[in-house]
Amino acid sequence: MPKQVDHEQRRTQIAEALIRASARLGLHAVGMRDVAAEAGVSLRLVQYYFQSKEKLLLFGLRHVTERFGQRVAARVRAAGDDPGPRAVIEALLGAALPADEESRVFHHLYTAYAVLSVTDDTLAAQPYIKEPDAAEATVTKLLTQAAADGQLRSGTDPHTEAVSLLALSAGLGTSVLVGQRSTESAAAVLSYHLDRIFLEPRLGP
Amino acid sequence: MPKQVDHEQRRTQIAEALIRASARLGLHAVGMRDVAAEAGVSLRLVQYYFQSKEKLLLFGLRHVTERFGQRVAARVRAAGDDPGPRAVIEALLGAALPADEESRVFHHLYTAYAVLSVTDDTLAAQPYIKEPDAAEATVTKLLTQAAADGQLRSGTDPHTEAVSLLALSAGLGTSVLVGQRSTESAAAVLSYHLDRIFLEPRLGP
DNA sequence: TGGTTTATGATACGACCGTATCAATGCTGG
């Protein structure tokens, strides 16, 4: 029984073609034929691995969020061996800004999916559309820890600040995406805001 | 020469049908026929007043931003005869949160247009997509005035705070739109953040 | 009344869409 192909890998490969094609044409305008051409396979094969366009789109959303989560994790890991909470948060939020092409694509598509979810119940029911909840918990935990270590200004509420930082980051990301603001100025705003939360950071961990 | 109809009014009426239909079906899914049916006119008439769908969409973007600008202005006016800067800013940002249906629709469609503008140069060239610049200038001016009056905490930069507040408001609005957060909690975050900027407000102006 | 504007109607075009069908061809593991 020959089964030389990893189905999940093929689906991933096609999903990445969907992402590239969507980044170029817009998620609203991309079709099965575009995805097939982008992936270098036949239309028939896209139908073979995804029975319908809806399933392809759902898998694409899942894939895009997974890829982004890995990216953020890598950035945080690259921030140092045992960085302080502020460095971790800055890496986390900084990775979410559309600074390079990969991040731009993520922002673009994730926002497109979010818009679709307003009128599409199936999309709205996907857990990935609410992934920010995980980030919120992470940042809250980091801020709580920083507060316990006396690194935060007085009167700072970790959870509210976490929500605020993530919303701020998302809003800045969108404005960068539409060309209203530069990546640098967005990063500066983030940094400014962190300065208003953290006391002077100790350099070592 | 009979000319009993105000063309601009008819175009506005059709544009509002576009907005209602788009809020129901999603901007990506709305067609000329949907707009005609929603407006209670014939498809032919939509073609008569807008020669193409692209022109209809551009007019719709213009209309939606104008309506929203009027709404915000009305809210600010309703905040009192001579309210302090904080009250004005809170009214301004609060009006931008998707608390009621009209505001939800605005957020939904404006975000949809923003996503389209990423891959559509004509849309990206529209000035309305960058309307936030005006809001940024307004809030900056209000904060500068508040700083001059000694109402701000020390170390507060009016322009950066203005950018920050607007991005925060936009990000919170999106999270409310997708059902991740309640309007109340979003308003609470905004209020919290304003407390971190303003000193105890004087009650009178 | 006549000419112009507003509006409707029916209809059709060509294009693209997602989906489906049927046949054919590799390739490979047992």
Place this chain on the structure above:
DNA sequence: CCAGCATTGATACGGTCGTATCATAAACCA
């Protein structure tokens, strides 16, 4: 070597889309 999976190809269906065409009815003002 051959059963079976992977992949392609050609093709077509019914549907919807934006757009266009032509005829026509009603409303209006000079």
